[in-house]
Amino acid sequence: MADVRCQSLQGAVRFAKQGDLLGIVAASEPILEAPLMVNVVKETGLLLFTYGVLNNEVQNAVAQKYYGVDAVIVDSVLAVRKGLREGQIGGDGSP
Structure with a gap:
């Protein structure tokens, strides 16, 4: 896409900070592939x-x-909610 906000997580963070926004919404795939990217966002507040x-x-x-x-x-709130209630996580809260 030609929109700089959509080209990278860093671009989205930069735009959000400049626009005094509360945060960003990102696709889950990059976060699941590289969880340390969460720190990139969180460190900016x-x-x-x-x-x-x-x-x-x-x-x-x-x-x-x-x-x-x-x-x-x-999309399927009920399915995820049911899974969370059934305890589909590790004993320490990790996936």
Whole structure:
């Protein structure tokens, strides 16, 4: 895309800081592939929300919470909620 805000997480962070926004919304795939990217956002004081089909899998939602993502936007809230209630996470809260 030609929009600099969509080309990289760093570009989105820069735009959010310059615009005095509370945070950014990013696709979940890069976060799941490189969880340290959460630190890039959090160190700037911004909130991080994610979206995407991978968020509909309970393990991915739990993993992102563990990594420090502030909110995971899901399509099938009931399925993820049920999975979380059934304890589909590790004993220490990790995925």
